[in-house]
Amino acid sequence: MCVEAIPPPSGRLTRRGVLAGAAALAGTMAAAVPADAASRARDAASPAGRSASGGSARGDTLVIEGGTLLDPATGDVTENAVVVIEDGTVRAAGPRGSVTVPRGADTLDAHGRWVLPGLIDAHIHLSTAAEALDAVHQGATSARSGSTSFYQDIAVRELARHSPGLAPRLTAAGIFVTPDLGETVLADPDLTPLARLQDGVRSAEALRRVVEVNVARGADVIKTRVNERAGLPEQDPLTQVYSHEQLSEIVGAARRRGKGVLCHSYSERGCHDAVTAGIRSLEHGVFVGERTLGEMRRRGTYFTPTLTAIAGLADSADPVLAERGRTYLPVLERAVLAAHELGVPLAAGTDSSGGTVRPIGREVELMRAAGLSALDAIRTATTGAARLLGLERTAGRLARGFAGDAILLDGDPLADVTLLKRPVRVVRAGLAL
Incomplete structure (x- = not known):
């Protein structure tokens, strides 16, 4: 039991104020990230991330191409797949030939790898x-x-x-x-x-x-x-x-x-x-x-x-x-x-x-x-x-309208799920990290 009555929470605390404070704290936290880790993430600062060659981003679209795409919802496996991520969102995903690749988009070469949602x-x-x-x-x-x-x-x-x-x-x-x-x-x-x-x-x-x-x-x-x-x-x-x-x-x-x-x-x-x-x-x-x-x-x-x-x-x-x-x-x-x-x-x-x-x-x-x-x-x-x-x-699939989050693996996770412990590339909201 309470020893004495507890007054209600203060009305001065507003959600807008809280989120503004949280955003400010987040900025402080970002500054505290080790320099090498922060630089890796900020190298992909544009929505398209980096190209497969490691160069700087050229636009706001990232194309993951050539990999084997797994859709966990259906279990479908698509070889030589293409995933187009624009402004952090999947715009198209499917076998090569069924997906239009935007001209000038950054590409992430996934040949020989499996592509899964983040x-x-x-x-x-x-x-x-x-x-x-x-x-x-x-x-x-x-x-x-x-x-x-x-x-x-x-x-x-x-x-x-x-x-x-x-x-x-x-x-x-x-x-x-x-x-x-x-x-x-x-x-x-x-x-x-x-x-x-x-x-x-x-x-x-x-x-x-x-x-x-x-x-x-x-x-x-x-x-x-x-x-x-x-x-x-x-x-x-x-x-x-x-x-x-x-x-x-x-x-x-x-x-x-x-x-x-x-x-x-x-x-x-x-x-x-x-x-x-x-x-x-x-x-x-x-x-x-x-x-x-x-x-x-x-x-x-x-x-x-x-x-x-x-x-x-x-x-x-x-x-x-x-x-x-x-x-x-x-x-x-x-x-x-x-x-x-x-x-x-x-x-x-x-x-x-x-x-x-x-x-x-x-x-x-x-x-x-x-x-x-x-x-x-x-x-x-x-x-x-x-x-x-x-x-x-939003998450859990790489399909049209879903978030542009993906992981690339060096093999078939349906044969060896331990590969999920070691993604070779991660894409977060269209940022190739």
Whole structure:
């Protein structure tokens, strides 16, 4: 319970002011990118990017030609394909001879390579411009934030809007709705009254406050949790921190503002409480059971298992975390396959954080290892993730009207999905990086 009443968020905070501040911060962040990385992105500063020979851009159109094009939506494979990207948007894509190539356009030679839409990381923590750029270079041209401590993800989103070569198209989550905000209580003046709460952010009033401040700050989605963390040895990820009633309060507050909720979850009871409270996507979900998966299928709730993060625990120097990784990964793999077979929608997410950006291709590799076909595994990082993020008409395909985001691979990903971990070229909004 609250010790005393909490006044409503200040009316002085406007979305326009927030976004202006975020854009300014994004510019500061861009300036902080290492010089070599920034120069690589800015070499492609025009919408057309660089030509295949590495020369400067000559116009506002980029043509990717000669590669083998994969459409994840249909599974169609087109050899000797041509993709025309104009002003950052695909204007035409198909076999050579069916596509008119604009005169004077910059070209990217894809002969001998496979061409796929840019990948989507549906759970990543991007707190710096360097991390954002690294994500793009590893093929994640779109992403959804899993929260940041001080609204850095909102600034990264604005950075991507005015300098797409520097960051993925980002759906921002703002700060975590969690019982203990810690130093994050200083992320916004309207959060500081929560510091006096003896029990933390647990009352309906406090839960609504964090959601409201996030929305006022410009967050696109809301992130919360139902269990403790797996990545901290002193915490038990099966311990529940919010009840069904509290989760429902968070979901209700978010829905009233047109926002969905992603929920950090591990235990079956926690997963079930989160899903029945109305969350949009279940994150991690190691011990999710058949009952909850059936509910997810019925409701259309997405599953973002973050296999990469769970597998990474096994490499930890901490024996508690290493044992968790070894124990949890096979359990989660079985849950992923069961979800897929039931028709639960899956989305790929690495849960990268702390300055280390893992390739989204690694998550696709682990989806494949869990039992999905190569095409279905690729869909979790393209069309499936795009639907989760509300980008089904923007990302996940290289078709007319979609974003001009692409990756080039040195071989056939349907035969070897590990190629997705090592894109040889990345195109972001028509910028050849």
